[in-house]
Amino acid sequence: MRDYAAYDGLGLAELVRTRAVTPSELLEQAIALTERHNGKLNAVVYKAYDEARKTAVGDLPEGPFKGVPFLIKDLGQRVKGWPRTSASFFACVDADADDTELVKRYRAAGVVMYGKTNTPEFGIPGVTNSARLGPCRNPWNTEHISGGSSGGAASAVAAGIVPLAHASDGLGSIRIPAACCGLVGMKPTRDRNPNGGVDAERAIGMSVDHVVSRSVRDSAAMLDATGFAEPGVPYPHPRQSAPYLDEVSKSPGKLRIAWADETPAGVACDPDVQAAIRKTAETLAQLGHDVRERPLEIDWRKFYRAQGIVSAxxxxxGIKRWVEIKGEEPGDRIEGLARRAYEAGKNMSGETAMWGWQQMRLYNRQILTQFEDIDVWLSPVMITPAPRVDWLNPLMDDLKEFDHRQSITFGFTPPFNLTGQPSLSLPLFQSRDGLPIAMMFTAKYADEATLFRLAGQLEKEMPWKDRKPPVWD
Known part of the structure; x- marks a missing residue:
């Protein structure tokens, strides 16, 4: 199938439905591309080819993605019989006993899962690199990062290996890899997708799951397939008035959009990023939206201090639960970032932890209040295009320097993990060096519909479909 990578997931599923191809043929193409490109990218870190071949010839569910090859991130979600490493030498299992609820829903959507994708240890940094799994590289330039922590998923999708792949986002881990690799990355509303009953570590509510994809409609259709109420969930399921796939083709109407390029670190955005957001604001105004320049009013330094306390x-x-499972402390089997967070959390008083959580609640209210008179807030996803792998390395000895480098690369995404709002990365531009540049659109709580309508409009007005990275089919 010479034009396999030219199709999105729904396009491939349509070929299966019309019997133009079989699921087995699609799977073999995905496997061939994995073998061709993975040596350059290190995106796929576990391969279940034989199991997938049996699945592909079996009785697949009549879901929207019937027969489409699919990859699961090696963090959080459990797949029956598959190992789960979390990129850690300590917090890992040889084979999970059952599928989590989200994985069950992926199967019901008809996908053929055939492997797992690279992630940093515990998904901590914004770059995918670890001692256990190694660095993941960007198909647009393999000397540059693919983002984190869903960097393996984004790298595989951007290279045309699969049209969409599972990803998760705790402080930006869907949107940052999507931005680095030129993809659509929707962080859905908190609890939109199921956590699956094994979500103790998600008690603070910041982490969510979805996919990275090349088309807006794939992201919408997969959220329709997975984002319905989960029995036993502790919080009310967010409202949804209509299928998201239908929203993509609807006019967004005249939206009130605020935008800013002021960075949390107080440094200027890269000139290409700065030009991109201003061009985006101009285009939105030309499309009839009410566009105004207005920064997010928040004390970033205090915000990140409180977030760091809560996260630690x-x-x-979470590590204490792994100690109970393993019967021993992690010792030297966790890396520097994880060790620092573990020690900080262990030595923290309950009073300090709860002070951080109280502060986060106050900041949530402060942020959400600013959306009362706007529909969407626009910013870049990142301060710069994707940096080099050797420059942003979480395994470097000087973690303070790594922190500094992250602070002048990332920073826009975390507030909306804490508020739970839907937030979307779109690959609207490229740098002078040919690297993707993405814009982030954030809507009111539970209002993915507005983001999908706006994304559908921008996909037509500022298309990215025909851009292909050097590592491609």
Whole structure:
């Protein structure tokens, strides 16, 4: 199938429905591309080819993605019989006993899962690199990062290996890899997709799952397939008035859009990024939207201090559960970033942890109030295009320098993990060096519909479909 990578997921599923191809033929193409490109990218870190071949010739569900090859991120979600490493030498299992609820829903959507994708240890940094799994590279330039923590998923999709892949986002881990690799990356509303009953580490509510994709409609259709109420969920399921796939083709109407390029670190955006957001604002105004320049009013330094306290306390509690499973402390089997977070969390008082959580609640209210008179907030996803792998390396000895480098690369995404709002990365531009540049669109709580309508409009007005990276089919 010479034009396999030219189709999105729904396009491939349509070929299966019309019997133009079989699921087995699609799977063999995905496997061939994995073998061709993975040596350059290190995107796929576990291969279940034989199991997938049996699935492809079996009785697949009549879902929207019937027969489409699919990959699962090696973090969080459990696949029956598959190992789960979380990119860690300590917190790993040889084979999970059952599928999580989200994986069951992926299967019901008809996908053929054939492997797992690279992630950094515990998904901590914005770059996918670890001692266990190694660095993942960007198909647009393999000397540059693919983002994190869903960097393996984004790299595989951007290279045309699969049209969409599972991803998750705790502080930007869907949107950052999508931005680095030129993809659509929707972070859905908190609890839109199921966490699956094994979500103790998600008690603070920041992490969500979805996919990275090359088309807006694939993201919408997969959220329709997976984003319905889960029995036993502790919080009310977010409302949804209509199928998201239908929203993509609807006019967004005249939206009130605020935008800003002021960075949390106080540094200027890369000139190409700065030009991109201003061009985006101009285009939105030309499309009839009410566009105004207005920064997000928040004390970024205090915000990140409180977030760091909450994240460290939660991480230490998660490692404590692994200690109970393993019967021993991690010792030297966790890397520098994880060790630092674990020690900080262990040594933290309950008073400090709860002070951080109280502060986060106050910041959530402060942020959500600013959406009362706007529909969408626009910013870049990243301060710069994807940096080099050797420059942004979480395994470097000087973690303070790594922190600094992250702070002048990332920073826009985390507030909306804490508020739970839907937030979307779209690959609207490229740098002078040919690297993707993405814009981030954030809507009111539970309002993915507005984002899908706006994304559908921009996909037509500022198309990215015909851009192909050097590592491609």
């Amino acid at each position: 306390a939660n991480f230490a509690a």
